[in-house]
Amino acid sequence: MAKITAGVGSSHVPLLGVAVDQGKEKDDYFGPIFRGYDWTREWEKAEKPDVVVLVYNDHASYFDMNIVPTFAIGCGERFGICDEGWGPRPVPEVEGHPDLAWHIAQSLILDDFDMTIFNKLDVDHGLTVPLSMMFGQPEKWPCKVIPFAVNVVTYPVPSGNRCWAIGEAIKKAVESFPEDLNVQIWGTGGMSHQLQGPRAGLLNREWDNKFLDMLESDNDDVRHIPHIEYLRETGSEGIEMVMWLIMRGAMGKKVKTLHRHYHIPCSNTAIGHIVLEPAE
Amino acid sequence: MKMAENPTQNIHEYLAEFDDIPGTLVYTAARARRGYWINQFAMSMMKPENRERFKKDERAYLDEWDISEEGKQALLRRDYNALLKLGGNVYYLSKLFSADGIPFAEACSTMTDMTWPEYRQMMLDGGRSPEGNRSIRENLAAAAAAAQKN
Numbered sequence: 001m002a003k004i005t006a007g008v009g010s011s012h013v014p015l016l017g018v019a020v021d022q023g024k025e026k027d028d029y030f031g032p033i034f035r036g037y038d039w040t041r042e043w044e045k046a047e048k049p050d051v052v053v054l055v056y057n058d059h060a061s062y063f064d065m066n067i068v069p070t071f072a073i074g075c076g077e078r079f080g081i082c083d084e085g086w087g088p089r090p091v092p093e094v095e096g097h098p099d100l101a102w103h104i105a106q107s108l109i110l111d112d113f114d115m116t117i118f119n120k121l122d123v124d125h126g127l128t129v130p131l132s133m134m135f136g137q138p139e140k141w142p143c144k145v146i147p148f149a150v151n152v153v154t155y156p157v158p159s160g161n162r163c164w165a166i167g168e169a170i171k172k173a174v175e176s177f178p179e180d181l182n183v184q185i186w187g188t189g190g191m192s193h194q195l196q197g198p199r200a201g202l203l204n205r206e207w208d209n210k211f212l213d214m215l216e217s218d219n220d221d222v223r224h225i226p227h228i229e230y231l232r233e234t235g236s237e238g239i240e241m242v243m244w245l246i247m248r249g250a251m252g253k254k255v256k257t258l259h260r261h262y263h264i265p266c267s268n269t270a271i272g273h274i275v276l277e278p279a280e
Numbered sequence: 281m282k283m284a285e286n287p288t289q290n291i292h293e294y295l296a297e298f299d300d301i302p303g304t305l306v307y308t309a310a311r312a313r314r315g316y317w318i319n320q321f322a323m324s325m326m327k328p329e330n331r332e333r334f335k336k337d338e339r340a341y342l343d344e345w346d347i348s349e350e351g352k353q354a355l356l357r358r359d360y361n362a363l364l365k366l367g368g369n370v371y372y373l374s375k376l377f378s379a380d381g382i383p384f385a386e387a388c389s390t391m392t393d394m395t396w397p398e399y400r401q402m403m404l405d406g407g408r409s410p411e412g413n414r415s416i417r418e419n420l421a422a423a424a425a426a427a428q429k430n
Contacts, residue, residue: 014384060371064323065316085326085378153371155308156294161284192407196370197361199303200388201399203407210281226284228297232414233281236304265403267385 002100002174002181006047007247007255008040009215009274010133012056012188014125015267017089020132033271036261037133040275043258044134048142049184051097053104053170054127055148055246056188059084061124068154069116071166073108074147075101080122091128091137097144100177104146107173113166123147130188133273152189152240157227163242164223167249174250187247189240191262192233193269202235203270209262211241212274215248216257222248237269247276254279300416305364315367318355321345322368325375334379360391 016033019025025034061082063069076096081088105115127147135142148170151157158166167185174183191208194200214222223245230239248255259275298306305311312319321342324330334341342352354362358380363373370388377387389399402408412419 060319060323060369060375061326065312065319065372083326085375153307153369154312155298155306156291194304194408195384195388196364196391197303197305198392199301199408199413200392201402201408202410202413203403204410205406207281207410214281221283224283225281226289227294229282231298231301231304231306233410236301236306264406267383268388268403268407270407 002177002179002183004171004174004183004185004250006184007251007276008186009244009247010130010188011190011269011271012126012129013266013269017125017129017132021090033263033266036273039259040134041136050181051100051144051183053146053148053185055243056126057150057152058124059126062122068151070151070158072116072118072149073101073105074118074121075105076119076121079147082122082124084124089128092140094123094145097146101146103177104170104173108169111169113169130186150243157239160225160242160245161223163245164249167246171250185247185250187244189243190238191270191272192235192238194235195237195268201268203264204234205264207233208270208272218254251276252278252280302413302416307369311367317346318351318366318368319372322372322375325379331379
């Protein structure tokens, strides 16, 4: 049977992709950020996941205002790389896992989650930056990827509670897939940042670290943080952190923390990273 | 950390709270509707042929879109705070930052009361503090309390 063996949380700031693509990972500005991912890159080499369910949001790259799906899953064979206005990132194409993706989609719908299915989908930095952070610059990504896109741009975005619950349903779906597969789930985005208005540049180290503590906890209080709390404390774009709750919901009740990293700043954003494994 | 008191909140209460955040315009459905064509125009900047036509004659290119005169003027001025008020969203507007060849963070700085070097320094120093930036209501109450003390 397929099994979710680990969960990864990570920011997906576009500038990190630029740093990888231009070989700046070790300079004074980016060095302290990337050193926090060295552990994970080694760990991923040993773990060799077959598939990553990668929870991310599109930043008006492939999606525009015509269609705003709350939860969408990529069921295609492969996914292209978006041109975000300066040419596509020089990274390998992303290979999907249609059998598992369709299985998850069907299971979620039976579990009352009304999914949007994408067959053709190009992915932006929200998905490719985490791949670069965890795997570096391989000629081909070392695993298959199921893009799981969440609307965190147009309000109301899904509640933390709903995100946690869909994570639980993803775990159930993966565990009922007959093939033996090592599956990881990644929640990306955040942490605190605000990219707009006179309050732009807001960061909140204390709150972000409390959020990481709550992810490590055995209780599920973190799913009940309301949107207004994220908005006030972590900036208008800090709401991306609800996507980490999908990952955490898929871990089960207890988790063991394997690795944790936090750094301020990267451009406008606080960088957070955590690696968890189910402890039940 | 404040937790939800009422998880199934009424939509009017939910939206009203957004107006209490200082210096922030949350991208609500109402703004998304109002700014639809501003945002779709911005998306068109992802295609090189559109960027080229826009750069050649910005006004003529904007006139092809169903955007109000106020919106067109704000786009020509690159007045991003005005565009947020008209329903622009920063992820869409960022296509215009890219067309102009300016970094995202520099464009963000134009929405604040700081210059780009000042803003960059603030980020290096740990960013803008949430202290005094959480709630307009709380800020007014604190100011009133301080005034009473004096």
